[in-house]
Amino acid sequence: MVRIVADTEACASSGMCALTAPEYFDQDDEDGRVVLLADEAEDCDGEVADAVRLCPAGALRLES
């Protein structure tokens, strides 16, 4: 398993994570910043890896 880490200060509220991996990421109703729905994912989960890669603000990372 890998741990999902979100930096809400860096978050630009683009919604790319919620669009790409909706089971793991949501957005705050007030300002659209990332809300984690799970803090762990399978190593091989492509959607989570895509969401991390696509984050425009570099606000997401995976820790093993």
Added chain:
Amino acid sequence: MSTPADAAVSTGDIPYGIPLERDHPFDPPAAVMALHRGSEMRRMRYYPEGRLGWLVTSHRLARKVLADTRFSSTLGGPAQVPIPMPGVEAYLDFEGDFPLTPGMFIEMDPPDHTRLRRKLTGVFTVKRMKQLEPRIAEHVNERLDALAAGPRPADLVREFAVPVPAMMICELLGVPYGQRERFEADARAIFTTDETGEGKQRAMLNLFAFIGELVAAKRADPTDDLLSDLAADADLTDEEVAGMAILLLVAGHETTAKMLALGTMALLENRDQWDLLRERPELMAGGVEELLRYLTIIHTGLIRQVKEDFEFEGHQIKAREYVTVYVQTANRDEAHFIEPEKLDVTGDAKGHLTFGHGVHQCLGQQLARMEMRIAFAGLIERFPGLRLAVPAAEVPLVTGQSFYGVAELPVTW
């Protein structure tokens, strides 16, 4: 003073601005593709006086530059542009910093940018756009009904591509769609590259006057819309509210409209792709991403200015130099995409940079996606036999604006 032409001759292989001439309506200019194949990042001269700056063409470096706030979005200082614009010589006499337009956070860096953008981001989330889906579908269906009832051939730009996103952004903001004649021409002037700086300034002042009136009205008598919410926010000045609203209004008008019309033309000219989307509607979400990547309507690139000297990718970047990130070639980069020269709605367009990258990535992207999915799906379902009413070569292209597209799209069915 030497002219741009002289400079081009005397500076060898350093291009003077971006060569924007196209051989094919859907492909990036061949001359820029050639530069891209030569190197990921190179020197380029900027108008008006040939000052040296940079041109970035690869996907890898485009991402890197756009994510790095040392490449500033504030364009203060002596203005430099990567294409010749009328009246640009006036910039030669401009000594100080360009005045910042209040609320125009697209031209700001953090933390100013962050403060204003976060006032709006809650309205454009994936979830909110999902809630908006039925309303977007109503607008789309209304326009499709009108199209079906109207004469053939029809201009898809005027009848469909422009009104659908315009109605939606007006509704979200609380700007009366019926008053669009008061702002449409000015909104367009902001993005027109053959408009003078003076003309743009005049257009901006007109927009501030129009929206300013609305802000005052919303404050006195709030309605259920974004403009009323912003007007009620004690942390924002009236001018900031107006600037933010203008940014949304203008961006919401031109961009999706261009994509809907050019996207339809691209699908009609690649009929197998149109048919694929007709037979397999579940491909639409990916198809929209592919159209965004393949067509990349950001015509003149994304411009940044360096604030301090630093080393980047082995290059010495100097304060006050301009950097143009050319998204079109980045989205056709073979190092990132498989067969990028082809339109393939079943392909993987993830990571395209049409909405930009970094903290400035398009605020309205989830709205644009939803609008495009519903609009293309509706059009294909209602008019499966849609076709161009003129030869493709006769479709007039818009090349004099920041966003590329077609001026008209005559279609029949």
